[in-house]
Amino acid sequence: MIELRRNEVWFVTGSQQLYGPDVLERVARDSATMAAALDAAPAIPVRVVVKPVLTDAEGILALAHAANSAPGCVGLIVWMHTFSPAKMWIAGLEALQLPFLHLHTQFNEGIPWAGIDMDFMNLNQAAHGDREFGFIAARLRLERQVVVGHWSDPEVQDRIGAWTRAASAKDDWRHGRIARFGENMRHVAVTDGDKIEAERRLGYTVEGYGVGDLVAIVNEATDGEVDDLIATYLDEYDVVPELRPGGDRAMSLRDGARIEIGLRRFLDTGRFIAFTTTFEDLHGLTQLPGLGPQRLMRDGYGFGAEGDWKTASMVRAMKVMTAGLPGGVSFMEDYTYHLDPACDLILGAHMLEVCETVSEERPRLEIHPLAIGGKADPVRLVFDAHPGAAIAACITDMGQRFRMIATVVDVVAPLEPLPNLPVARAVWRPRPNLKVNAAAWILAGGSHHTSLGYAVTVEQLADFAAMSRVEIVVIDGTTQLDAFRDRLRWNDLYHLLARGL
Numbered sequence: 001m002i003e004l005r006r007n008e009v010w011f012v013t014g015s016q017q018l019y020g021p022d023v024l025e026r027v028a029r030d031s032a033t034m035a036a037a038l039d040a041a042p043a044i045p046v047r048v049v050v051k052p053v054l055t056d057a058e059g060i061l062a063l064a065h066a067a068n069s070a071p072g073c074v075g076l077i078v079w080m081h082t083f084s085p086a087k088m089w090i091a092g093l094e095a096l097q098l099p100f101l102h103l104h105t106q107f108n109e110g111i112p113w114a115g116i117d118m119d120f121m122n123l124n125q126a127a128h129g130d131r132e133f134g135f136i137a138a139r140l141r142l143e144r145q146v147v148v149g150h151w152s153d154p155e156v157q158d159r160i161g162a163w164t165r166a167a168s169a170k171d172d173w174r175h176g177r178i179a180r181f182g183e184n185m186r187h188v189a190v191t192d193g194d195k196i197e198a199e200r201r202l203g204y205t206v207e208g209y210g211v212g213d214l215v216a217i218v219n220e221a222t223d224g225e226v227d228d229l230i231a232t233y234l235d236e237y238d239v240v241p242e243l244r245p246g247g248d249r250a251m252s253l254r255d256g257a258r259i260e261i262g263l264r265r266f267l268d269t270g271r272f273i274a275f276t277t278t279f280e281d282l283h284g285l286t287q288l289p290g291l292g293p294q295r296l297m298r299d300g301y302g303f304g305a306e307g308d309w310k311t312a313s314m315v316r317a318m319k320v321m322t323a324g325l326p327g328g329v330s331f332m333e334d335y336t337y338h339l340d341p342a343c344d345l346i347l348g349a350h351m352l353e354v355c356e357t358v359s360e361e362r363p364r365l366e367i368h369p370l371a372i373g374g375k376a377d378p379v380r381l382v383f384d385a386h387p388g389a390a391i392a393a394c395i396t397d398m399g400q401r402f403r404m405i406a407t408v409v410d411v412v413a414p415l416e417p418l419p420n421l422p423v424a425r426a427v428w429r430p431r432p433n434l435k436v437n438a439a440a441w442i443l444a445g446g447s448h449h450t451s452l453g454y455a456v457t458v459e460q461l462a463d464f465a466a467m468s469r470v471e472i473v474v475i476d477g478t479t480q481l482d483a484f485r486d487r488l489r490w491n492d493l494y495h496l497l498a499r500g501l
Contacts, residue, residue, distance in 0.1 A: 001300035002323040007074045007168050008047040010067055011035035014084030014133060016055050023123055027081045028053050030107040034151045043161035045324060046168060060092035068097045075167040076100040080129030086136035093140055099170060099467040101163050104130045104148040143466040166463035169320040176204035176273040181214050182281030184307030190447045191308040193397035201469050206309045215284035218262030229257040237365040249367050256379040260292035267301060274302030274312035279373035288373045290352025290380035297355035303331045304449060305353055310395045314451040327454025328357030332392060332426060334448055344434035347427050352380040354424035360386035368422035385426030387411050390454045393461060394447040401495050404465045405446040406458060407437060407475040426452060431477040440475045440484045471495060
């Protein structure tokens with residue numbers, strides 16, 4: 001579902017007419033060489049498209065407008081090969097609606113000590129041309145990423161690649177729609193929020209539907225479609241005997257398959273990127289959707305339980321950022337603690353909806369009672385999440401702004417088997433420890449729902465937050481509570497003042 005190679009970033013080089021046509025032709029050739037190398041770099045998942053060298057304000061403004069409206073363009077990589085007077089960039093940068101990365105590099109890797117002359121110096125002026133450009137971006141108070149180093153350096157390419165993943169997620173939000181089946185869980189605060197401000201600042205729309213709208217599509221699924229999906233389940237999972245064809249609970253699996261077909265059809269037809277359900281609004285459904293959301297997340301959709309559209313958007317964003325990378329991303333919830341001072345752990349799970357991309361093993365397809373929701377026993381995939389470093393993140397509505405909270409954790413194997421826990425789960429050790437981590441999370445107003453991702457990095461989330469005009473606070477192995485409290489206070493002050501800058 002998520003193909004990052006469909007996206008592109010434009011490689012934009014700045015210069016001026018002062019140097020004459022021969023120099024500008026050389027600048028264009030060098031830029032094309034660099035863009036082609038970045039386009040071919042394995043670390044950069046999107047296409048890198050070179051654009052003509054920009055030498056005047058009119059051309060820069062025209063390019064900004066073209067980028068804003070170009071399908072598939074998720075951002076710009078900007079570089080000053082020679083010296084580009086920055087006043088010519090003002091109108092274009094202020095018109096640009098896409099994120100940009102300032103690549104501070106030069107075509108040559110080193111100084112040709114014996115052969116360097118003034119012609120070489122006039123051509124290779126990024127060392128101060130980029131500083132001129134950097135000033136105007138700072139003067140305009142524009143969010144951007146600055147990457148320094150030679151364009152062929154794998155570390156530079158890795159950093160550019162990470163940024164393009166964040167830019168792709170931002171573009172996905174910019175055009176995204178989230179389907180909300182029912183409201184959020186009654187009386188719950190953190191899953192609620194300002195959907196108008198979210199559309200204004202984050203880009204995506206949140207569109208509410210009665211569960212009856214979904215039920216109508218679910219009921220259209222044919223027996224043949226259900227048979228085909230049951231065959232897929234039997235092929236991909238260890239299905240318990242009672243759910244297999246002819247088993248005592250086989251009809252429950254058919255009901256679950258019918259719900260998945262209806263959900264998928266509804267989301268595909270509406271071109272939605274994420275969705276929510278709630279166990280408090282299931283009229284017309286035979287069971288709480290569990291297996292369907294698990295498999296839809298596997299295919300790239302974002303999901304949030306109990307109407308939590310902000311977490312649904314976060315799951316989707318992290319899936320876009322890590323598309324094609326191992327590890328997986330899942331909707332998650334901090335459920336219960338292991339408060340052993342020598343080994344403090346968090347058990348994360350949910351009623352049903354944990355994505356199989358984080359599974360360590362071939363999932364088991366099971367059926368168990370569910371004490372809430374008032375419907376028939378739902379089918380679900382059961383598994384343990386695989387070990388590894390990961391990040392759990394959420395977005396909360398702080399009233400005057402959105403705040404992203406991200407914590408670095410280490411997913412571990414359960415200390416003992418969990419034979420009686422009938423849901424998929426992840427066990428993790430929070431950094432620096434549970435006491436500091438949980439206190440910091442609570443002080444920041446973090447949600448009980450999160451998106452758990454293995455391949456996503458703190459740098460990517462910071463890039464993404466900057467592009468989305470979202471505050472970000474990070475909890476990791478270096479976190480100290482006193483400094484963290486101060487950070488939250490300073491952030492409050494900054495964001496209050498920043499609205500007037």
